[in-house]
Amino acid sequence: MEIGIIGFPQSGKTTLFHALARGRVESASQGSGRRDVHAGTARMADRRLDSLGDIIQPDKVTPAEVKYWDVPAGSGDGFGGRYLTVLQGADALLHVVRQFQDPSVAHVKSAVDPVRDVADMxxxxxxxxxxxxxxxxxxxxxxxxxxxxxxxxxxxxxxxxxxxxxxxxxxxxxxxxxxxxxxxxxxxxxxxxxxxKPLLTVVNTGEDGPGDGMDRVAIGGPGTECTSLSARLEMELTQLSPDDEEEFRASMGMTESGLDRVVRMSLRLLSLVSFFTYVSREVRAWTVPEDTPAVKAAGRIHTDMERGFIRAEVVSFDDLSECGSLAQCKKQGLLRLEGKGYSVKDGDVITFLFNT
Ligand SMILES: Nc1nc2c(ncn2[C@@H]2O[C@H](COP(=O)(O)OP(=O)(O)O)[C@@H](O)[C@H]2O)c(=O)[nH]1
Ligand SMILES: [Mg+2]
Missing domain, CATH: 1.10.150.300 (Obg-related GTPase Ych/YyaF, coiled-coil domain)
Known part of the structure; x- marks a missing residue:
């Protein structure tokens, strides 16, 4: 999954990008431009993956990843050149809208006005x-x-x-x-x-949380989602250890990481579901579009698995976490055998059997 981050200057795009990528940033030049477009990958947080790690005790737990592009823009006459190329290749766009009032951060327009910026974008x-x-x-x-x-x-x-x-x-x-x-x-x-393209609007509220007028910012309709966070705060929280981060969020009354929310909403926007595999002592998360047949999901992992597909052994995450082990699921008849055409559900834990 690839997401293009857009927004007017000084809205917090680059800050949010770095927070999402947690330092895993590469520079990539698209076309012959002078300035680079930055790409970074973020791991998709998924509590189910963490608890599968606890149940299965693998050597390695690998989350699914999402790639973000930080695309500077706002010339007033549309996106062109390499920026357009990058955005056209993205599965969804994420529009960062400035709402924070910070006198030390200049604004290119006369005043902060998120409703205007949404319309202008x-x-x-x-x-x-x-x-x-x-x-x-x-x-x-x-x-x-x-x-x-x-x-x-x-x-x-x-x-x-x-x-x-x-x-x-x-x-x-x-x-x-x-x-x-x-x-x-x-x-x-x-x-x-x-x-x-599906559009996720992220209102950058600043550290004090949402101000007035959030309801007016929320653009609606199919293919759109809207949320808010403070890009700077989220960025600073990525510097803390996971325990300190959680403690801080709890003390602020924040139940969920703003970054996790952005990832979750992006998945929903793109109608993607997650499934999990356990192979060679590695538990791994994958994402595929809703209603993907099992044989295609196998192909995401390896073309050989798609070509030689025999069947899939499937248990839902909920059943597995209730039973406590794959062996126990088998005993209770909760491990299902599914064929090529089975459409993969969110949270399925799948073992693919295939001929090599
Ligand atoms: N006070 C405050 N400043 C922020 C926040 N997010 C970003 N900034 C600041 O706004 C300025 C512009 O941010 P940047 O990410 O470079 O914006 P970009 O031009 O859209 O890439 C920087 O000085 C950031 O530190 C925030 O949530 N609160
Ligand atoms: Mg920037």
Missing amino acids: EAELALSDLAILERRLERIEAQQKGARAPERDSLTRESALLQRLKDGLEQGVPVRRQEAPDQMADVLSGYQFLTA
């Missing part, structure tokens, strides 16, 4: 999509001139769809809220429109 994303749409519409028009009948028909259909999306965008409706015929889904996904 929507416009920025829409501008990027409009530029792509316009280029494509022009090219289609040129192609139609020399095209034969069947090809011309499909170009006409595509052009009608793109024109409709463009009209919608110009009226302020993001592509993710627009309807397109099912048979155009492939065409549409090829464009990687930014306003079609």
